[in-house]
Amino acid sequence: MIKQGGGSIIFTSTFVGYSFAFPGTAAYAASKAGLIGLTQALAAEYGPQGVRVNAILPGAVDTQMYRGMNDTAESQTFVTGLHALKRVAKPEEIARSALYLASDDSSFVTGTASLVDGGASITRT
Numbered sequence: 001m002i003k004q005g006g007g008s009i010i011f012t013s014t015f016v017g018y019s020f021a022f023p024g025t026a027a028y029a030a031s032k033a034g035l036i037g038l039t040q041a042l043a044a045e046y047g048p049q050g051v052r053v054n055a056i057l058p059g060a061v062d063t064q065m066y067r068g069m070n071d072t073a074e075s076q077t078f079v080t081g082l083h084a085l086k087r088v089a090k091p092e093e094i095a096r097s098a099l100y101l102a103s104d105d106s107s108f109v110t111g112t113a114s115l116v117d118g119g120a121s122i123t124r125t
Contacts, residue, residue, distance in 0.1 A: 006050020008102045009042065011035045012094075013055045018113065019121035020082075036113045043111030052110040054101045059117030060088040084119020 001007035013036055016022060017029025036055055043053040060066055060079050066088065070076045080087055097116045100106055115121050 001051050002046070002049045006052070008106075009051065009053045010098050010101050011039055011053075011055040012098075013039075013057050013113065015057045015059055015115060015117040015121050018057055019115070019117075039113065040111045047110055052101075052106070054106075054109060054112045054114060056094060056097050056101070057113055057115045057117060058089060058094045059083055059120040061091055061094055062088050063091060081125070082120050082123060083117070084123045087118065089116070089118055 001009075013032040014028075016025055017033040018036065021029060036057075039053050039055040042051075046053065060070075060083065066079075070079055094116055097114065101109065101114070
């Protein structure tokens with residue numbers, strides 16, 4: 001990226017460990033929070049060379065992992081209820097956020113931890 005004059009690195013972290021916590025997720029939360037620190041350090045280090053570094057922090061996304069962890073109607077209802085939008089994301093919704101960060105439309109965005117969490121970080125109901 002430096003040789004070509006810059007670029008965009010996008011990490012996928014999570015809102016877990018950033019604005020929300022679940023019992024039994026300490027290792028997961030710590031590793032994902034570490035990505036946010038790495039994002040900020042790399043953004044500061046490589047910004048002068050034109051490399052932007054950002055992280056996306058999704059809420060629940062309807063993936064195989066999500067369905068495996070939430071294999072009952074009760075569990076899915078609980079997780080859905082954590083989000084202000086009262087639903088989980090489709091993978092393509094998260095992909096659109098990544099496309100924005102990869103594009104020139106975000107040319108002045110670096111070092112961010114971008115919540116793409118359907119309002120899970122603000123909901124307490």
